[in-house]
Amino acid sequence: MKKLLTMATVAVLGASPVLADLVFPSLSYRTGPYAANGIPFADGYADYFTLLNERDGGIGGQPVRLIECETGYNTEKGVECYESTKGEGSLVYQPLSTGITYQLIPKASADGIPVHSMGYGRTSAANGKVFEWIFNYPANYWNGASHAINHILDVNGGDVSGKKVALVYHNSAYGKEPIRTLEELSAKHGYDLTLLPVDHPGQEQKSQWLQIRREKPDYVIMWGWGVMNQVAIQEAANIRFPMENFIGIWWSASENDVLPAGDGADGYKALAMNNTGSSFPIYEDLNKYVVDAGKAAGAGDQLGTVLYNRGLYAAMLAAEAAKKAQEIHGVGDITPAQMRDGMEALEITAASMEALGLPDFGPEFAVSCANHGGPGLGAVQQWDASAEKWELISEFGPSDADVINKLIEEDSAAYAAENNITPRDCN
Numbered sequence: 001m002k003k004l005l006t007m008a009t010v011a012v013l014g015a016s017p018v019l020a021d022l023v024f025p026s027l028s029y030r031t032g033p034y035a036a037n038g039i040p041f042a043d044g045y046a047d048y049f050t051l052l053n054e055r056d057g058g059i060g061g062q063p064v065r066l067i068e069c070e071t072g073y074n075t076e077k078g079v080e081c082y083e084s085t086k087g088e089g090s091l092v093y094q095p096l097s098t099g100i101t102y103q104l105i106p107k108a109s110a111d112g113i114p115v116h117s118m119g120y121g122r123t124s125a126a127n128g129k130v131f132e133w134i135f136n137y138p139a140n141y142w143n144g145a146s147h148a149i150n151h152i153l154d155v156n157g158g159d160v161s162g163k164k165v166a167l168v169y170h171n172s173a174y175g176k177e178p179i180r181t182l183e184e185l186s187a188k189h190g191y192d193l194t195l196l197p198v199d200h201p202g203q204e205q206k207s208q209w210l211q212i213r214r215e216k217p218d219y220v221i222m223w224g225w226g227v228m229n230q231v232a233i234q235e236a237a238n239i240r241f242p243m244e245n246f247i248g249i250w251w252s253a254s255e256n257d258v259l260p261a262g263d264g265a266d267g268y269k270a271l272a273m274n275n276t277g278s279s280f281p282i283y284e285d286l287n288k289y290v291v292d293a294g295k296a297a298g299a300g301d302q303l304g305t306v307l308y309n310r311g312l313y314a315a316m317l318a319a320e321a322a323k324k325a326q327e328i329h330g331v332g333d334i335t336p337a338q339m340r341d342g343m344e345a346l347e348i349t350a351a352s353m354e355a356l357g358l359p360d361f362g363p364e365f366a367v368s369c370a371n372h373g374g375p376g377l378g379a380v381q382q383w384d385a386s387a388e389k390w391e392l393i394s395e396f397g398p399s400d401a402d403v404i405n406k407l408i409e410e411d412s413a414a415y416a417a418e419n420n421i422t423p424r425d426c427n
Contacts, residue, residue, distance in 0.1 A: 105122060117135070274362040329341070
């Protein structure tokens, strides 16, 4: 009888389909000088996938497996993480580092694994004809540079001729990314541009801010990350630079960047690619299924912060692309190539965000064969020190398409020529 029962059990188990995991690697950094920014993003990214597993049983009935790999924001370690995890069936990489992204572009393209450098990385990867496996929607760095100048134009009645603009930037591939765009926009609008590099990790900036105090630029734009942001904002407060004229990119826009300066950070502005706070319906489910259940990636103290929301947003976009891939191919256990198809057909609408419990969380956008960057919409947020919160002070608006698209075409054409790539026909 025992033998018969055992045989019957084996037969039932053998008849049951074994669901394969959908693997999403997370190249995180919870250590080092950039940990203060890396931790909330990694928490948000992980918690969203945990929510999908606990509440929905995964994506399209397929459980999600997150592989977190510590990079310390180090390019070499990031490449090692990629090499050690790509064989796990990884569907898409989000490097969270422009330096790592540049190294992964040729590797992932050759391996047939998509990369999503959301709002960072190589800007010209927005050209899907050349960069078939690389995506940077919903906006890129050149969009961000244009958004900053557009805001300055708005507060000056459309005329910034003769104004002085200084760029304080992380002296790396990341920080150098907006320079070309700002130079083009300077030629177009007539402002004077000063470039002030800050070496890694950014704790020493006395000379840059002494130069700012001496030359008195009308506006300062910052391309910083990690401790560099905190130091810059404190230095700006020390020389009493008007904070409403200090504008950071969306990676210089977290609570960790402004809180150390106290009231001195009041009025500081930064760009945004998604909304702020925890007043979205999805947070009820996050608390119920993830935090209160003891399954949060971190201490549960980052929910609603800018970078937690950014990680949440990145995971949401990945999950929606996976759903789209399942729909296109009629299978649950998708491959990296099928994931790429889902990313290229992704469309985020107001209705879809509301259905996900994220109404007005970000801009509407669509991806296509030719356009892997979306429409490049961005908003401006401002820090209220008394309330200790960020507030969006603008709608999500466009960048200067005439300038940006021309630069993307030129840079992607040069990359294609250097690497013997024949651009795809997207008609």
